[in-house]
Amino acid sequence: MALFKDKKDLDKVGPIRSARHYFINYVLEHNAIYAHIGQSPQAESDLKTMKIADINGQLFDSQRARNKQNDHEYWRDRKKSAPHNSYSSIDNLTNIAKKLGYAVEQSFKKVLNLSADEINLENIEGKNDVVEAEKITAGYHSKNMNEFKYDKETKTYIKKAKGIQAKEEITGEEYKIKNLIILQTTSTEIRDGENKGRIDVKNVGALNGYYITNGKAKKIIARKESRYDITKYYDLEGNEIKLNDGNTYVMVMPEKEKVTITGAETTATSEKTEEKEVNNKKETSKKPSTTTRRR
Known part of the structure; x- marks a missing residue:
């Protein structure tokens, strides 16, 4: 899921995919407008009952390619195969949102606790939870691995997925990540009788993970008290962490799969962190904010 803030000059956004109910939890915390094309039955139910501000591309998709004479609100890139070929623009989505x-x-309220000053992770006295992070490998299974390599010149991470360099589609530029957050969670198959392999992903509650920036990695725990609450990120002492100013990439992966972090001289692998470490910082669950966007 891509989140855009104050971006008004993006002429091609996508590919846009179908909605899932666990993505709605992120929509709620950002008070975002959810652009999608189609949805699972679980997401369809939530979109209606929770009155999410959503734009379903199935209602605006021409099923045709875009050209100068035929500028549709959603369009198809015929160089790609469905369902990976549906696109729109920020202007189009904004206009649809206004009509709706x-x-x-x-x-x-901002979701990420960004710092105006550069953050360089360092161990505090008596703790060794910060490690060098020149290369990180993490994935969903053995055939779907992600690799992040640190570029010292730009102080960002370059991503590969399944061995292929991640690039911005239009410019061809490498995708650079300032803040990398990797969270580990559980998922279960939804037995809805349709046998389409749909899953339920746990992203409410406490999740173990890492915050990685400027060549260093630190163990963290992410906490989201309810579907409506903002996800907050804590160190193992229970303090809310600050993130560097810049783009943030959050990867949510199965806890049964390993995260491997390699430095110049060390290699670390993920292991479960006790949730009790941040219990002293647990917040009270809140009801939906009155400022939440509604239909």
Whole structure:
């Protein structure tokens, strides 16, 4: 899921995929407008009952390619195969949102705790939870691995997925990541009788993980008290961490798979962190904010 804030000049956004109910949890915490094309039955139910501000591309998709004479709100890139070929633009999505009565400008509590000063992770006295992170490998299974390599010149991470360099589709530039957050969780198969392999992903509660930036990695625990609450990230002492100013890539992966972090002289692998470490910072679950976007 891509989140765009104050981006008004993006002429091609996508590929846009179908909605899933666990993605709605992120929509809620960002008070975002959810652009998708189709949805699972579970997401369809949540979109209606929770009154999510969503834009379903199935209602606006021409099923045709875009050209100068035929500029559709959603369009298909015929160089690609469905379902990986549906696109729109920020202008188009904004115009649709206005027609549907959604607020397109608002003030809302920030989700990430960004720092104006550069953050360089260091061990504190008596703790050794910060390690060098020149290369990180993490994946969903053995045939779907991600690799992140640190570029010292730009102080960012370069991503490969399944051995292929991740690049911005239009410019061809390498995708650079300032803040990398890797979280490990559990998922279960949804037995809805359709046998389509749909899953339920746990992203509410406490998740173990890592915050990685500027060539260092630190163990963290992410906490989201309810579907409506903002995800907050804590160190193992229970303090909310600050992130570097820049883009943030959050990867949520199975806890049964390993995260391998390699430095110049060391290699570390993931292991479970006790949730009790941040219990002293647990927050009270809140009801939906009155500023939440509604249909």
